Amino acid sequence: MYKEKGYLILKGFLRFHPYFDEYLSDMCKLAKIICDKNNVSYEESDDIEMLVSKLFAKEPTLPMPLYHLGTQNNQLLSGNRLKYSEKLLDVVEEILGKNVLATPCASDTFTGFHAKKSMNKYVLPIHEDLPYLLQSEDQITVWIACSPYVKDVGGLDVWEGSHLDGPHPYYKNENDHYVADVDETKYKKVNIDWDFGDAIVMHGSLLHRGQINKTKNRTRVIQLFRYSNLETEMSINNNWLSRVYTRPGIKPGDFYDKCK
Numbered sequence: 001m002y003k004e005k006g007y008l009i010l011k012g013f014l015r016f017h018p019y020f021d022e023y024l025s026d027m028c029k030l031a032k033i034i035c036d037k038n039n040v041s042y043e044e045s046d047d048i049e050m051l052v053s054k055l056f057a058k059e060p061t062l063p064m065p066l067y068h069l070g071t072q073n074n075q076l077l078s079g080n081r082l083k084y085s086e087k088l089l090d091v092v093e094e095i096l097g098k099n100v101l102a103t104p105c106a107s108d109t110f111t112g113f114h115a116k117k118s119m120n121k122y123v124l125p126i127h128e129d130l131p132y133l134l135q136s137e138d139q140i141t142v143w144i145a146c147s148p149y150v151k152d153v154g155g156l157d158v159w160e161g162s163h164l165d166g167p168h169p170y171y172k173n174e175n176d177h178y179v180a181d182v183d184e185t186k187y188k189k190v191n192i193d194w195d196f197g198d199a200i201v202m203h204g205s206l207l208h209r210g211q212i213n214k215t216k217n218r219t220r221v222i223q224l225f226r227y228s229n230l231e232t233e234m235s236i237n238n239n240w241l242s243r244v245y246t247r248p249g250i251k252p253g254d255f256y257d258k259c260k
């Protein structure tokens with residue numbers, strides 16, 4: 001299926017996996033610390049989706065520190081244990097082969113697609129992941145559902161077989177997204193059926209898009225990990241460089257830098 005369609009759906013792949021549980025449990029602990037700091041009430045049993053939804057309802061920026069920790073690159077040990085687990089790497093190596101493998105600089109994303117019209121601009125239009133990462137045209141993305149599926153929370157549309165014509169031309173839209181400049185009617189569009197713990201493995205050139213979250217107060221929480229093969233023409237010609245982004249941090253002289 002992967003070779004022909006450009007993606008694989010691994011139902012329940014990480015459900016009950018100890019590294020996935022540990023990662024989400026770490027994220028929940030940190031989310032509760034943010035709740036306590038900001039007087040947001042929660043139940044001890046709340047999962048990560050409930051917690052980020054409650055934080056977001058109080059103030060949309062409150063979940064952001066969690067999203068930064070899980071993104072470019074994932075800074076949690078538990079997140080890295082999962083990213084480099086045998087469970088995921090077995091799939092990665094099966095697809096990318098026994099080549100020199102790597103993860104691009106911006107390989108990881110942990111984020112929530114929240115229920116608010118003003119957040120719709122963060123939902124990605126039709127695209128392939130490659131322009132966001134670069135490094136190698138032989139690249140895969142693993143999309144992991146960290147929240148349960150609920151009606152109207154949205155998900156992924158993919159265009160089957162579109163990876164075979166990639167890399168596709170692209171342009172940047174007003175929301176800073178790389179949009180594929182293609183006639184997508186050439187391919188069959190499929191809406192992926194997903195639920196908590198599923199892993200969707202996509203070729204880096206597979207055309208896909210996120211769906212708008214139309215719920216009142218629920219969130220689609222996802223983790224993405226990307227892996228590349230460094231023995232390809234593009235990666236060798238580009239000296240294996242990948243795209244880099246500026247992330248929040250502490251620079252010399254900043255408020256949090258106490259150095260005199």
Ligand SMILES: O=C(O)CCC(=O)C(=O)O
Nearest residue numbers: 124129155209210211222
């Ligand atoms: O909306 C989603 O869940 C998918 C996000 C996505 O397509 C991406 O980050 O490349």
